[in-house]
Amino acid sequence: MTTWKATLDTVMRERGAALFGYAYMLTGSRHAADDLVQDALIRTFSRGKAGGSIDQAHTYVKRAMLSAFIDGKRRAAVRPVAAEKDADIITPDASTQVDTALALQRALLTLPPRERACIALRYLDDLTVAGVARELGLAEGSVKRYLADAVRKLRELHPELGDMADASTGGGTRVRVISRGTQR
Amino acid sequence: MSEKLTDSLAALQQLGAADYRAHEHNYASADGTQIRRHVSRKRAVYGTGAGVASVAAVGAIVFAASATGLGNRATFAPAATSTSPTAQADDAAASNATPSPLPSQRADDQQPLGSDGAYVGSPGQDAESILEIGAKGIGVSVEKLRTAVIAALPKEAGGNYEGWLSVRDALDLSDATADDLAHFFVDFTIETLKASGVAPVDYEETLIKASLIASELPNQSDYPMLAAVIDNRLANDMKLEFDSTVRFALRGEAGDFDDSPTQVDGRYNTYQNRGLPPGPVGSVSASAIDAVAHPAKSDALFFVTVNFETGETKFADTYAEQQVNLEEYVNWLREHPRRYEDYTPHPDPQ
Numbered sequence: 001m002t003t004w005k006a007t008l009d010t011v012m013r014e015r016g017a018a019l020f021g022y023a024y025m026l027t028g029s030r031h032a033a034d035d036l037v038q039d040a041l042i043r044t045f046s047r048g049k050a051g052g053s054i055d056q057a058h059t060y061v062k063r064a065m066l067s068a069f070i071d072g073k074r075r076a077a078v079r080p081v082a083a084e085k086d087a088d089i090i091t092p093d094a095s096t097q098v099d100t101a102l103a104l105q106r107a108l109l110t111l112p113p114r115e116r117a118c119i120a121l122r123y124l125d126d127l128t129v130a131g132v133a134r135e136l137g138l139a140e141g142s143v144k145r146y147l148a149d150a151v152r153k154l155r156e157l158h159p160e161l162g163d164m165a166d167a168s169t170g171g172g173t174r175v176r177v178i179s180r181g182t183q184r
Numbered sequence: 185m186s187e188k189l190t191d192s193l194a195a196l197q198q199l200g201a202a203d204y205r206a207h208e209h210n211y212a213s214a215d216g217t218q219i220r221r222h223v224s225r226k227r228a229v230y231g232t233g234a235g236v237a238s239v240a241a242v243g244a245i246v247f248a249a250s251a252t253g254l255g256n257r258a259t260f261a262p263a264a265t266s267t268s269p270t271a272q273a274d275d276a277a278a279s280n281a282t283p284s285p286l287p288s289q290r291a292d293d294q295q296p297l298g299s300d301g302a303y304v305g306s307p308g309q310d311a312e313s314i315l316e317i318g319a320k321g322i323g324v325s326v327e328k329l330r331t332a333v334i335a336a337l338p339k340e341a342g343g344n345y346e347g348w349l350s351v352r353d354a355l356d357l358s359d360a361t362a363d364d365l366a367h368f369f370v371d372f373t374i375e376t377l378k379a380s381g382v383a384p385v386d387y388e389e390t391l392i393k394a395s396l397i398a399s400e401l402p403n404q405s406d407y408p409m410l411a412a413v414i415d416n417r418l419a420n421d422m423k424l425e426f427d428s429t430v431r432f433a434l435r436g437e438a439g440d441f442d443d444s445p446t447q448v449d450g451r452y453n454t455y456q457n458r459g460l461p462p463g464p465v466g467s468v469s470a471s472a473i474d475a476v477a478h479p480a481k482s483d484a485l486f487f488v489t490v491n492f493e494t495g496e497t498k499f500a501d502t503y504a505e506q507q508v509n510l511e512e513y514v515n516w517l518r519e520h521p522r523r524y525e526d527y528t529p530h531p532d533p534q
Contacts, residue, residue, distance in 0.1 A: 004223070005220065008219070008220065008223065009216070009220075012211035012216045012219070013211075016204065016211040017201040017202075017204045017205055018197075018201060019211075020200050020201060020203075020204040020211075021196075021197035021198060021199070021200035021201030021202075021204065022197055022200070023200065024196065024197065024199065024200025024201075024203070025193055025196040025197040025200060028196075030200075030203065033200060037211065038211070038215065038218075038219055041211070041219050041223070042219055042222045042223055045223045046222075046223050090199050090200065090203045097191065097192075097195050098195055098199065100188070100191075100192055100195070101191075101192040101193075101195035101196050101199065104189070104192040104193075104196075105192075105196055108193075108196075119189070119193070120193060123189045123190045123193055124190060124193040124194060124197065126190070154189070160188070161188055161189055162188070164189070
């Protein structure tokens, strides 16, 4: 009856950093990331579907973050934008990899949420187009279009990314963090 | 070079994770409490738990809200507007035709008694609150009234006055002594038990059930059905899982109901313990006692109040049916978002 509590505690303790990191990657803002994780945790555990393993719960929370991110952005679009947005970006110690990442982050943050979510699932979670489509509840054709648009924009700002021809064909080669096949 | 993109995304995630750790930002600690609380509340509302768990929360919310809603209103008022024990014993059946309004609305119909408009006690309230209100009403100390009440108890009560403080038509408090008020409370309970044909050996058990009913449901017309639910769940060796019992276990303590309704320790918590709680969880009304004495003929095991405005409560024999009812309830909540806040017994401090 209260297994959700134990699961929630474990997820918060052991996966908090990972979830926050993922949310930060999506939003590019600490505050937004924090909100995203907390809302997703609440949403996920309120409906009793996180009774399974920690990995399953992690997956659910991640999925809730992605859909909230997309929906939230849609809603936030009509609201005034927070002024502190830039100040909220994390500025870490410099290193080459981080520098590249930060340079890319600016480009990423220009992408609309759906494209950003597709990029994250395709390139960070290494899902195939079909996997991305399933996670986001989109048609594969739409995912391909979002990916193509996103890649085009990213390459405009960062030609060093190469042709990224694998946008719609690659993926699925690494161990996945989001599990496929678990349906709502 | 998609690796570059992948690496950068991973680096951004790492960056976030590192920042999370560096700032001792921890969902398992301070924020975690908040998150858990939100989840608990939503689970109670959406009824994802199981069976009566969520359901019980509904009744309890309604009642708790109605009790607080009364504020400083006057007089000791029974739930029903009838004035004689005999009439009250029948009113559960009588009110089947026209469901009574919520207790808070009912109170508005009451004639306030006592010149300065004393205080209201209502069925389901715990004895301590009633003692407090009563003591204030007649201007004596709570301890004095408590002693008088214990002296007025029948031996069946075993010295536990919880549940024995019923309130009927108001007592004129202007000249009342502590003994008068104590007898007013206790004698009426005994009268009602007798009027409903309850044998003395069954007094305590009847009051326990009646107190659960009075604490869970807004409409007296539903009382006999809930009495049947209690009997059926006990007969099926199911835990009662009534939130009213958890609230009672928590009374007077800083415990957080929302945090862990099922985790609250105590013999009264019917999430943890099988069978009835060891004693009544609040005051009763005549109709609640009568409902226990004459439960409806039903196989129902579940119930949920689907509309807080009318207090309409639906009963179900199976968990599947209950799910349908819960959905109706959730839909009602969605359409009345503010009403839910109105009924939240423990408003969030934030």
